[in-house]
Every structure is written in C-alpha cells, then in structure tokens.
Amino acid sequence: MSHRRRGLSLVALAGMLGLALSTPAGAEPHDAGRDISRDISRDTLAADDGWAAADGGTTGGSTADAAHVFTVRDRSELVRALDGGSDTPKIIRIAGTIDANTADDGGKLDCDDYATGGYELRKYLTAYDPRGWGSARPSGPQEEARQASAAKQAERIELPVGSHTTIVGLKGAVIKGASLQLRGSDHVIIRNLELRDAYDCFPVWQPNTGGLGDWKTAYDNIWLRGATHVWIDHVTISDQGHPDEDEPTYFGRNHLRHDGLLDITNASDLVTVSWSRFADHDKGLLIGNGDTATGDRGKLRVTLHHNQFENVVQRAPRVRFGQVHLYNNRYVVPADAHDYRYSLGISTESAVYAENNAFTTPGHIEVADLVKSWNGTALHQTGTLFNGYPVDLLAIHNAYNSGSERDLTADVGWTPTLHQKIDSAVRADREVARGAGAGRLR
Numbered sequence: 001m002s003h004r005r006r007g008l009s010l011v012a013l014a015g016m017l018g019l020a021l022s023t024p025a026g027a028e029p030h031d032a033g034r035d036i037s038r039d040i041s042r043d044t045l046a047a048d049d050g051w052a053a054a055d056g057g058t059t060g061g062s063t064a065d066a067a068h069v070f071t072v073r074d075r076s077e078l079v080r081a082l083d084g085g086s087d088t089p090k091i092i093r094i095a096g097t098i099d100a101n102t103a104d105d106g107g108k109l110d111c112d113d114y115a116t117g118g119y120e121l122r123k124y125l126t127a128y129d130p131r132g133w134g135s136a137r138p139s140g141p142q143e144e145a146r147q148a149s150a151a152k153q154a155e156r157i158e159l160p161v162g163s164h165t166t167i168v169g170l171k172g173a174v175i176k177g178a179s180l181q182l183r184g185s186d187h188v189i190i191r192n193l194e195l196r197d198a199y200d201c202f203p204v205w206q207p208n209t210g211g212l213g214d215w216k217t218a219y220d221n222i223w224l225r226g227a228t229h230v231w232i233d234h235v236t237i238s239d240q241g242h243p244d245e246d247e248p249t250y251f252g253r254n255h256l257r258h259d260g261l262l263d264i265t266n267a268s269d270l271v272t273v274s275w276s277r278f279a280d281h282d283k284g285l286l287i288g289n290g291d292t293a294t295g296d297r298g299k300l301r302v303t304l305h306h307n308q309f310e311n312v313v314q315r316a317p318r319v320r321f322g323q324v325h326l327y328n329n330r331y332v333v334p335a336d337a338h339d340y341r342y343s344l345g346i347s348t349e350s351a352v353y354a355e356n357n358a359f360t361t362p363g364h365i366e367v368a369d370l371v372k373s374w375n376g377t378a379l380h381q382t383g384t385l386f387n388g389y390p391v392d393l394l395a396i397h398n399a400y401n402s403g404s405e406r407d408l409t410a411d412v413g414w415t416p417t418l419h420q421k422i423d424s425a426v427r428a429d430r431e432v433a434r435g436a437g438a439g440r441l442r
Contacts, residue, residue: 116152162185180221215253220260232262256282275441285316288300309330354382356384373405
C-alpha cells in the first residue's frame, strides 16, 4: 500500500485515466418563467427511475381525494394537512414561505422562547468546561434544562410525514427551520421545494467525540427512518440563514447548529433522490447511521442522480450497508473551501456503484481527497471527471491513500438495472448546473 503524496499533477493523473402546478388564485405559473400547465402533484415515479421504482414503484399521495388536497401557507395549516403523520392519501402544496419556528398564533419564535428549566448557554458552558468537568458526559441541572429546552423546540419543528403523502412546492415555496420526519412511512414524494436552516438551538457537548470533543446537533432537514418507496426530486436544501461557519467556537470546537441535510437510516429502502441541490453545509447526506446496525443489511437501496453538491464539506454521500447507485451528479467545491474533507464516504459493507459524475475543485483539492473509506471494501466507478479530466477514483484512492485506509476493490457485488439514460459526465455537469434544485422542474 503506497503512502499518500501531495501535489498530484495532471501528468501523474494521465497514467490513471479511466479513459405546472395548480396554483392559488392570482399566482403565476411556477418554474423560473416556464409556463407549466400540468399539475405535478399527482405525478408518480417513472417505472425505471432508480431504486424507488422497484416493487411496484412510488406513488405518494397521487390517489388522494379532493378533501385531502391542501394548499398551505403557514405552519398551522401545514401541521393540519400532515394530520400527525397519518397514512391517509394526501397532497400538500406549499405556497410562499413557511417558518416552523412559529407559534400557533402566528408569532415568531426564537431560541429564548424554547429555553426552559433555567437553561442558559453561559451557565452550560461554565458547567461543562472540559478544564473542570473533564471527559464525562454532561449531567446535572444544566444538561437536564438543555434536554427539556430541546424537547420544546423538537415539538415545534419536527413535522411527521406519513405514508401516501405528496408534498410539492408552488413557485418560490420554502419551508425553513423544520425537520421533515419520515418514520416508517411508505410511498412519499417531495418535489420542487426549498428546505433551509433546520437550526438546533440546544446542541449538546460530547467530550469524547473525535478525541477532542465536539458539539452534536439534532435535526436533519429530511430524515428517513425505516421509510420505503420515497422519491425526492428538485429540492434545494441548505443552511441558508444561519451558516455554521458564522457560529462562535466553544471548547475549541465550532458551535455547530445543523446536522444533516438528508439522512436515510434505520433500514430505509427503495429511495430515489434526483435533480436536487445540496448546498453550503458540513454533513450532507448520510445513508446508514451505524457500523453495528446489521438490520440495515439488504436495505438502504438508494439511487442518487443528477444532483448538485455545492460547498458540502463531507458526506455526499457517506454510505454504510446500502446498495447505492450514484450517477450523473455534479460536485462543486468553491475556491475558499479550506475545510473540505471528502465527497464519497465508503463505510461498513457499503456497495456504491458510481457512474459518470463530475467534480470541480480548486487547486488545493486533489483527486485522492474525493474518496474516504472507513471499513469499506469496494467502490465501482467509471466515467469520473475531475476538473475536466477523466480519472479513476479507485486507482488513485488505492495509490495515494493515507495508510490508515484500506485499499478498495471494484467488485461491489451488484449491477444497477433501474435507471434512466446515463449521460456522459460532461453533459451531466452542464445539465445539472442549470436544471437541479427547486424552481427548475421542466
């Protein structure tokens, strides 16, 4: 096994070449100036569009009767339409901007409104400063107050999405501050919607994480737990409003406020994520949340295609156990991204089949930085572009890994059959740049 070398040149790389919606009265047609007259809210997933097309496909709330088709404009209306995560077929159209941090009377809520039991960040920091507290897990009055405060916020911003539900955005639709929770749900479609800033007011200090301790946050913008037959399409997900990089440092660690943009865990299965934009975030997309979660074996079958990962530090995605088809995606690392860690995380028993993905990075990011492995053994990749040059991610990872990572093989034990036309990475890079995300559905 070779040790990693910095400054990999293009000459060295050359030797590794892998040669419309129904809208409220008075609203304009959606989608960036395009006049779309059809109602996408009753769309179902195409028969060949990724893993979510397996076993009968994904139909969402397409069979909803007229009494269960809603256009919602605020949190209270959204909560009523979701009906506690019921399995009644329903279609929910999002109009305008809905803020989950809103009281029942419509008033805006902030972190102070959730704080209870005497919780104060200043007191919390004093109580659990590692210089006095040590490396034990926080306990006592301030941790109890933090937990009670966190529970108040969770009750407000965690929104359950039940089976047979379609959520679509009208023109410019945004849900901010919320965590959409798909727990045990079957047949869910989320399309043409911007989700932003699932902000945790009360992160917990974990002294033993990563050796130096770290702050752990609670909310993903979308979290699938035991969910099946899910199609997420033309969504935009980001931290817009409260980027973690603007947060202060406590105990030598950034006081993080966001968890994942999209997490697919707890034996979720048959998921397609397409034409979506993940942006300006640390931990992007997690598939499988534990190395010992052996119940995930045979599950976590996910297709990711025509998505853009822009300024995502890590997990784009990180995979455990799942059979993941990753094709025609676009990765953009900005020039000032000095905290970039990796894009593709190959973890325990994962089987990632990557085809024709394009990466654009600044000069200080090398091909060998794109893939990181923890207990993973395999990665199938073809057609990868790196700053316009074809590369073999597998060969480069094995040649230049850090020595703490094992070499990967190309045999992932399966070959995708459920997919639409796979374009070249050059074409996909261009098409995704102009077509991915909310408001760009054609």
